Every structure is written in C-alpha cells, then in structure tokens.
Amino acid sequence: MTSLGTIGTRERFAPLADIVHETAMVEKLITRAQIVQLQVLARAGALAEQQAAESSARVQAHDMALRAIAAELGGVLRLTDRTVQRRITQARTIVEDYAASLKAWEAGMITRGHVDVIVDAGADLPADVRLAFEAVAIQRCRRDTPNRVRAEIEILALQMHPRSFTERHQDAAAHRAVRLIPGLDGMSDVVATLPTVIAEGIHDRLTRQARAIIDTRSERSNEVVDTDGRTADQVRADVFADLLLAGTPALDDTRDTTAGPLGAIRAHVQVVVPALALAGTDVPCDLIGRTPIDAATARRLAGDTPSWERLVTDPITDTVLAVDTYRVPNPLRRHLRARDQHCRFPGCRLAAIRCEVDHTHDHALGGATEVGNLAHLCQRHHSMKQFTAWRVRQLKGGVLEWTSPLGRTYREDAPTPAVAFTPAERTWPAGDPAPF
Template identity: 70%
Template sequence: MAKTRETPDGEAYLATLAGLVADVGEVAREMARVQIRELRVLAAAGRLAEEQAVSKNAKVKLHDMALRSIAAEFGGVLRATDRTVQRRMGEARTIIEGFPAAVTAWESGRIVRGHVTAIVDAAAVLPAEMWAEFEAVAIERCEEETPNRVRGELETLAHRMHPRSFAERHEEAAASRCVRLVPGRDGMSDLIATLPTVIAEGIHDRLTQQARAIVDTRDERAAGGGENGAVAATDARTTDQVRADVLADLLLAGTPALDDTRDTSAGPLGAIRARVQVLVPAATLTGSDDGPCDLSGRSPIDPATARTLAGDTTIWERLFHDPTTGVTVATDSYRVPSGMRRFLQARDQHCRFPGCRVAAIRCEVDHTHDHALGGATELSNLAHLCQRHHSMKQFTAWRVRQLKGGVLEWTSPLGRTYREDAPTPAVAFTPAAPPVAGEPAPF
C-alpha cells in the first residue's frame, strides 16, 4: 500500500520555500565572493612578507620574521592567533597562486569551495609543476558532482598522474604505520592507529557490524535471563559507544564482553567479517599496472592488496573488468548475491540521490516506480538508495523517475529537476554477442 506523503505541498508553503531557496542561493554566491577576496588578501600578505627578504643569506630568517609580524597584525583584527593566521596565509597562497583556474571556476559559480578544497588536497601528492595539468581535468569532473562524491575520484586521478607508481609510494608509506596515544580531557584519550586504508576500513566495518548486532539483539538477550541477560537489560549505549567498547574488549580480552559466541567457533558475532567492495582493473590483476584500485565509496588502495583480495579470500566481493574494451570479464561474490544485485552495485557504486556517496553495499535496492503500484523488478526500474533517501522518496514530495542508461531524474517539491547520471563506470556492461553458427559457445 502506498504511504501518505508527509511533506506539505500547499501554495503558500511552496511560495515560501521558493523564496528561501532563492535567498540561500544568493547568500552562497555572496559568501563565495567574500571568501575569495579574503584568500586573495591573505595571499598578498604572504607575498609581502616574502618581498622583505633583501638578501639571499638572510632570506629565510627575514621572511619568517615578516610572516610572524604580519600574521600577528592580522590576528589582532581577526581575533585569531598569529600561528593560525600564518597557516591560513600559507594555504591562501597555495590556492590563489597554485590553482588559479580552480579559483576562477569557483568565482564564476561553476564549482564551490568544497571542490577547490578537494582539488588542492588531491593534488598535494603531485609535484607542483603538474598542478595545472591536474587542475584542468579535475575542474571538468567537479562541475558534474558534489565535492564529497568527486573527492575519491580526484585522489585516484592524482595518484595515476604521479611520476612514481602508487605501489612504490604505498610501500614507503606503509613503513610509517603506527599506533599513537593522544591524552585528552576528563580522563579520556584518543587511540590513533595509522594503517593501510583497506585494513582500517575492514576494522571499522567489523566493529560496526558487531556493534549493530549487540544493539539489535540486546532485548532478546535481556529476555533470556542469566548474567548476560541482566547486563543487556540495563544496556542503553549508542552504536558509537558500543563500537568503542567492542574495540577495547577485542584488544584487551580478545573477545567482546557481550559476545555469547566467545567460547565457540560459530554464532552471530563470531561469524561477522568485514565486507568491502573493491574495483580492480584487469591490468592491475595481471601485474602490468601498479596504479591504485578503487575501494568503492572510499579511497584508493594499493594494487598488491587488491590482488590479494581478488584471489585469496572468500569474503570480499570482486569486480573484474578490462579497462581497454570496457567489457566486464567477471563479476563475483562469495556471499552469492543475485546477478541483478551485483549488476546494480557495480553500476550505481553509491546511493543515487543527488550528492549522496553512501556506498551501494550499504544501501537498499529501491523500485523507482513502486512495486506496490505495479513497478517491475527489473534493472530499468531499480537503483540503490541509502536508508535516509529511501525514506525521503517514500514520505516526502520528492519524486524520481528512471530514464535509459540508469539515469535518475529527481524532482523537488518546488519542481526543480536534478539529473543523476549513473557514475562513470569502473566496470562496463555489454550484452554478449550472439553465437556464430558453427562456432562453439564462449565460456
């Protein structure tokens, strides 16, 4: 049964909303002008300090003293410390002088500040002489997506453009892995582990699954009685708190305190394992390419790890494609999802609401045209939506229809339309060619 929309849609409501949307657009444009002006002023101050170095031998000292003096002067006006202002001056020079095309695109409204930040952050791994080349490609990509969606792609692009291979740089970076303790306030501290991305993601994912299992089943444990039941009956912890407690239990005791399977080899918590979707180019698997692989919805990982995941495990979903032809060579999951779900996960990669980047493996498959209203369960009527945006589609006046090629066209309560193209495919799907008479069927 179709559910009643909860978003009001009267004429007065829509007129008020339209006015507020117009206002926020104007405010955003005005903020961009002010922010760019501030960056240019701070960058000019940094150049002024550099010009005070009158001799080569004294340049470093004079430059630093001039920077401190100007930063302190600015700090008095901005009510900020001179160290903070000096850092902002350096960042402003990097943006204004190192990425002028991005600033111009921001000024014209083609991109927003979040895009500029993503471009600058991603380019940090590249030599300065390559920034302009990277910037040109990055701006074009940013015009089509929100900053959070494009960030991972820009990181991968920068790594691929780097003159040294990603595998070589990852090996050096992995040598710096460590665990640090940062004392905090009120008897609390931060335990920080610097690990290869795929390991860190796996750890966090497993902690999350274990925490959710504890939260979701504590009522059942409380009803069961016994010592664990008594503890569960008073357990009002949030998922974040449970996740932190599980981490401490695992590291200090080897098993979660509320894990009923701690003395067995099977059970809900004992069976939980991390699940991460990795997109691996064919050239990487064969060893002819040492570029980064895409940890779907997150960031690049090194090729050696991707090869291991693709070949040596039964709990990671793998997608294997030929980057030259774009034809899918294999798509496999040891958890045995349906072929339709695997196709959609590879096509969508993330939630298909404009701007959302929740990975597809964390989303729900939604019938674009409601199944209860006759919508078919077929690829042209299915797309991934996270729980938040799935609920918005059901209970608000936002509407969506699916066009050819997996394109979603969203319509807001004000009638504004937002085209949501399927992400640039990390794998490409093509129908198999019909067999030629007399030739054996392909495998």
C-alpha cells in the first residue's frame, strides 16, 4: 500500500528527476561529440605527417604541413592556428597512445577529466610501461573524481617509471620557461617554470626583502615611506618587478663578467595610447598583443620612461599624429607599426614589435619596398607563407587577402585604433568663422 506522503514526495521530486535524466543524456551526447572531434583532429595530424613524408622540401616539412592544416581548420572553427595545432597534438596523443582510456571514457566508466589526468601523469612514461600504467590508472579513476585521484595517479606513474627521479629531473629542467598569461583589469600573471629549489629560493628572497622593507618603515622619514601602506604580497610583487626590470643577471656570457651589457637591457613593449588618454581622460589603452591597460599607467609610461615608444592617434581621423622614441626607427617601419599593430595573419595577435616586416609580393620576384607591399608577420606565419600553400595578396588600405590551400579566402583588415570619435555637428551660425 502506497501512502499519500510517498506519492507527494514523488511528485515533488519529479521535475528534478527529469533534469537529472536530461543532464545524463546531454552528457552522453557531449561525450560522443568530443570523442568524434578528437578522432577527426587526430586524423588531421596523421594527414600532416603523411604529407610531410611525401614532401621533398628541406625545411621542417612536418611542422609546416601541420601549420597549414591547423590554419585551414582554424578558419572553420574561428580559432587561431596555434590553438588548433595544440588541439591536434593533444588529440593524437589520446587517440594513438591512450586508446584504452578513450574506450573507457566512451563507455562512461571515466570522464574527460580522468583522461586528462592519466595523459598528464603518463606523459614521460615509455611505451612499454604505459599500457600497464594505463590499465591500473583507469581502475583507480573509476572510484573517484579527477581532482581526488590526480595525486594517486601521479605517484603511480613515478613508481612505474624505469628511470630515476634525478635523471627525469634533469630532463624536466631542460624545459624551464617563462610564460605571460594576460588577465583582467590590466593585470597579468608571469609564470616561471624552474627547478623547485630555485623557485623556493626566489620566493624566500622576495619574502625576506619585503619583510625588511615593511619592518624598517618606521626608521625612515620621508613622504613616500610615511604613506606606504602596501601589504607583504604587494611589496613582494613590486620587488619582483623591480629586480627583473632593472636588475643585472648574475652571469653575463656576453662579457664573461657579472656586469656585462645584459644588465643594460630594458623592457620593451608596444602601447597604443589615444590622444585623449594623454590629455587625462580615463579611456582604455591597448598593450598590443596582450590586453587593455588603464590610462594612468599608459600616461606614466609615455611621460616618465624615455625607453618606451610612444604612438599617439588622432581622436577624430584615426590617423597617426606622432610616434616618438629615443631609438629613432626607420620612418617606414614606424608607419607600418602604427598601421599593423600586430601580426597580420587571421587571428594572430602577436605585437608588431615581435614580428618581421614581410614583402607581400616577394622582393626577390620584383616586389617593391613600399607601404602597399609590406606587412608585419610573426616568424610562424612568415614561414607558413614561404613554405606552405597558403597565399596572400595586399589590397588598398593595407588589406590582406589570404587564400588557404582549399581555396577559402580570409580578409584581414588593418586594425583601427581602440578609440575613435565622430566630429560634432556645426553649432555656430553659417558664415561665421569656427570658434577654434
């Protein structure tokens, strides 16, 4: 016999049951779509390898073929070719090296998060160990969520690796790097991948320097110190920036001394500053290739630091008013930097100061060195233009028309300044001179 209370409970939870059921169905559809996409991307990578094997080119044939295919797919997906190339590499790794994990994911035993944990942990395992590792890892992943099993799977990989930790650490240290990750509100993260002992030493020194600054505030008497209310984290970040921007490397191979020319190198970035920002208006400015920065920071850079290149745009016509720098560049290069701002391949945002000035129509084939035949391309896309079937022609106004190997065309207009204004209508009597 069913009670009224039980019936009421079922009715109350029926909508939630429907939502849970639909969520499970949607998850299955998403999983299937993701697996199919991985398989398609893996096929794209295999095709690039096949094309490279058939090529007689002397350049890095496989990389060029992969770049060209990634760019073709990027046009369809509306992603940069770099992003698509990374996805292709990841897809091949999962499809070709972790078939059992892919099958378990498809069967619903584990999730994509579990697959990523297994792939990341097993990245350094040799092929003859990977299969045994994968089998154990899949069973452990079935018991819990990806974040909870991650440490266990990483330890499993360490235990099963045939090489010692010291040997693997030496290999890992060869991949040390510094990366810049743009954030919000004019802030970014500088991420350095270093040996743990070095990273710990850097953090310790920054911490001790920050504490020394805070602890000795009362011993100094000046207006700046008296108003210094920075926290330990803020001081640590400021000292970190000061050391990197103005410090001298411990060893300078260019002079075999500790005070060689490397210590004189200063930071160089490219900032587009609308004229109104210099006049005091709070409008965003563009750090080319990265993210917007606030007007106050842009004004400080433009006015106080002579080593920064200044580019000012007219708020009415959008044309360049002035490019002022202590390093006087070639006037044509200055004009091209103002026009292009970044690499001119579709979707690429690498700043023009990091790019090469390319002759759209090859100079060796008669292309003129003039504004209408020059554009900034990063090294990656410059190489693609030279060594793959991607083609480009330049139209009037700095417009680039790219044609992919499949014949798809992509129009790349010269970027416009971030801020533009429309002139106000006439407000004085006809025939009277303008009041300015």
